[in-house]
Amino acid sequence: DQQVKQNSPSLSVQEGRISILNCDYTNSMFDYFLWYKKYPAEGPTFLISISSIKDKNEDGRFTVFLNKSAKHLSLHIVPSQPGDSAVYFCAASANNNDMRFGAGTRLTVKP
Amino acid sequence: DTEVTQTPKHLVMGMTNKKSLKCEQHMGHRAMYWYKQKAKKPPELMFVYSYEKLSINESVPSRFSPECPNSSLLNLHLHALQPEDSALYLCASSGLGQGKNIQYFGAGTRLSVL
Numbered sequence: 001d002q003q004v005k006q007n008s009p010s011l012s013v014q015e016g017r018i019s020i021l022n023c024d025y026t027n028s029m030f031d032y033f034l035w036y037k038k039y040p041a042e043g044p045t046f047l048i049s050i051s052s053i054k055d056k057n058e059d060g061r062f063t064v065f066l067n068k069s070a071k072h073l074s075l076h077i078v079p080s081q082p083g084d085s086a087v088y089f090c091a092a093s094a095n096n097n098d099m100r101f102g103a104g105t106r107l108t109v110k111p
Numbered sequence: 112d113t114e115v116t117q118t119p120k121h122l123v124m125g126m127t128n129k130k131s132l133k134c135e136q137h138m139g140h141r142a143m144y145w146y147k148q149k150a151k152k153p154p155e156l157m158f159v160y161s162y163e164k165l166s167i168n169e170s171v172p173s174r175f176s177p178e179c180p181n182s183s184l185l186n187l188h189l190h191a192l193q194p195e196d197s198a199l200y201l202c203a204s205s206g207l208g209q210g211k212n213i214q215y216f217g218a219g220t221r222l223s224v225l
Contacts, residue, residue: 004153034213043115043201043216044154089153097142097167097205099214101153 003027004092006102014110019077021105023090026071030092030100035064035075038087038104047088048075080109114138117202117217125225126192132220134185134202143185144214145177146201154201160185161207192224 005024013019021035031052036044050057050064050073057064063076077084090102115136124130134143142161146154159167160179174196176188185202199219205212 002153009151036216041218043117043203043218046213046215049213097144097159097161097207097212098156100156103151103153 002103003030004090004100004102006088006090006105008105009103010106010108012108012110013080015082016079019075019080019084019107019109021075021077021088021090021107023073023075023102024071025073025092027092027094027100028071029094032093033064033066033073034091034093034099035062036089036091036101038089044089077107080107082109082111085109115202115204115215115217117200117220119220120218121221121223123223123225124189124192126194128192129188129190131189132187132200132202132222134187134204134217135183136204136215137183138204138215139182139206140204140215141182141207142205142212143179144203144205145175145185145187146203148199148201148219158187189222192222194224197222197224 034049035047037047038044048062050066066073085108087104087106089104091099093099118133145157148154157171158177163179174191178186201219202217203214205214
């Protein structure tokens, strides 16, 4: 049962434009959401997170939006840079230890 | 330092072999995790250790045996694996207690079972 879904396996954007990665979840008990970035031959690296009491969290070029009623979150990267090219995983947890991941979206930023 | 170190990076083993995967962190984290990731799939949680005690076992077959000798080390002992167990095995660690805790991942061990 896939509780966290990333329906776009890949996304390609031009350098300087906005990248929007989407994530949906089914478990209404999830209350903490994270985005991880993964380069080949490396483990996932934490990028940004958001608690369910917020609807937006911003860190530099990265902003995560949470729509609890729609059980949807998104990651905005602006402006996108070629170095942002990686696989992005959405993750969610209902407590501190049990985290569920989406299948990932491969972002390619073209120069 | 947010480094989680996993060894070996690659492992090839036969179905009758016994091998171990190792994971180490020095961030003072008291929760450590094993995940399994197949190609084009999300990481799937296998085990969670909290304060060196097994707290979550996601119905993993007994041919995978975790061990947490101390707060910095986590092992995964492998025995009589099947070819379908070939995957990337990721270790992670996090803090515990109030608040939400970010899991920090190692680079993984890519396991091939022949």
